[in-house]
Amino acid sequence: MPGNVLSLPIDSDLDVSSLRAPTAAEVLEGLAVTLLTTHTALRLIRRFRPTGKVPFSKLSIVTRHEDVQELLRQDQVFQVEGERIRRANGDGDPKGPNFLLGLQEDAGGCPMRHAQSVAGRAATSLSYCDFQSLVMKVFEREDLPRIGALVEKETRAQLNSLTWNEDRAEFDAIQTLITRIPVMLCERYYGLRIPHPADFARCAFVVSRWIFDPDADSNYDEIGTQASQRLNRIIKASLDQPMDGDTIISRLRRECSDDVIQTVVFGMIVALVPTNTMAGGHILQMLIEHEPFQDQARTAADPFSGDDDRLQRCLFEAMRFFPLLREPLRVCARDYTLAEGTHRQHRFKKGERIIAITKSAMMDERAIAHPQRFDPDRPAYDRMVFGYGLHRCIGAPIAEMQMRRMFKVLLHEYELGARKGAKMERLVTFPEHYIINLKRLTSADRS
Ligand code: HEM
Secondary structure, eight states: OOOSOOOOSOOSOOOOHHHHSOOHHHHHHHHHHHHHTSHHHHHHHHHHOOEEEOTTSSEEEEOSHHHHHHHHHOTTTEEOOOHHHHHHHTTTOTTSOOOGGGSOOOTTOOTTOOOOOOTTOOGGGOOHHHHHHHHHHHSOGGGHHHHHHHHHHHHHHHHHTSOOBTTEEEEEHIIIIITHHHHHHIIIIIOOOOSOHHHHHHHHHHHHHHHTOSSSSOTTHHHHHHHHHHHHHHHHHHHHSOOOSSOHHHHHHHHSOHHHHHHHHHHHHHHHHHHHHHHHHHHHHHHHHOHHHHHHHHHHHOTTTOOHHHHHHHHHHHHHHSOOSSOOEEEESSOEEETTTSTTOEEEOTTOEEEEOHHHHTTOTTTSSSTTSOOTTSOGGGOOTTOOSTTOOTTHHHHHHHHHHHHHHHHHHEEEEEOTTOOOEEETTEEEEOEEEEEEOOHHHHO
């Protein structure tokens, strides 16, 4: 395992002050999106106008379960835009390499994810299948116990470092724990040397917000490019260091050239840090706001009488009520009629930008039994928190491991409560701070 912190020539943090002071138009837009995507508004939209243009915007939405699945299955028609991913990987150059989520499956497909050699090839020449095979090869399932052990150790270390007032403590769960863990995994599992963890996480948030911005003309072009350059410098500097131990980077070293390593590691940082932060924050908020969710998850977290699989189902069932804010965005590659032959059929035109609202699909009473009920035992099919179809999350097992091991410690040992007046604070949609109250549980409390 590599050492912890190493001085790199990145003298000051990324200046995110402009992102902390949004313009009045941005505040209004944010408010409109929030109102439009409440469960109540989505229920009405599903009923009266399930597919179509969002008023005053160039975006369209699809809200019914059946239609969201059709759209995400038609991955050659509804494609992920890879243009900003190429710019991010190319340090601003639009001819940079693409990565998994920005690529479409090659003709013929790669259902068996067969291992293909990428040795000697440039990142720009690799296809979706090449990248998928490579990622599957180096991110081994056998790593999961090691990842789980790292997560648990970091969780205990952070909780032990809090200032306790008898059995109570106040705790910034995002900063101290939920973001800290994926950054630690980038250091200890990926093998990166990260000089300023907080800045690293902020750069990953900004890049994610930029490359998946639904707006065709993103306001984040400039700061997103700067943030990508900083992450690229950290990866390059880490590649220049001697490798010690078995890490993702040391495994990639045996398979491919530095430019391919750069692309894979960049993609997997931007997929891991912002997403696990948002997922962990949203699950935590649901457990705090809904006592029955917390009680059921706590029972499953008991190391003696509990059940890890059930705990995981409780956590991701909680997330069904508050999934990622970044919903799959697709661009229509040719004219296509969705839900053809039904009363709601809709003709999409080439070039249209469409959001498949999985949050709405997961609550669609036409497809999901008792969608408003917290039911950890519901079929996995009901949950689309990791997406659906070709681009379904390849990092789900790592994400599940973080949530399971982190929340197992939190739920078994502490009662989690809201601090009066505390709200989740965000930087470009990603949670940055969420102060909560912890109370140590005694065995009497647990019985
Ligand atoms: C709870 C945490 C996570 C959630 C909720 C989540 C969710 C998602 C979703 C919804 C997609 C599909 C996006 C789309 O269709 O546009 C996706 C794709 C992806 N995720 Fe995750 N993700 C999580 C964690 C991770 C982690 C930890 C990694 C890597 C270590 C990762 C790597 C990826 C990659 C590479 C893709 C693209 C897959 C492809 O295009 O084939 N994710 N994720």
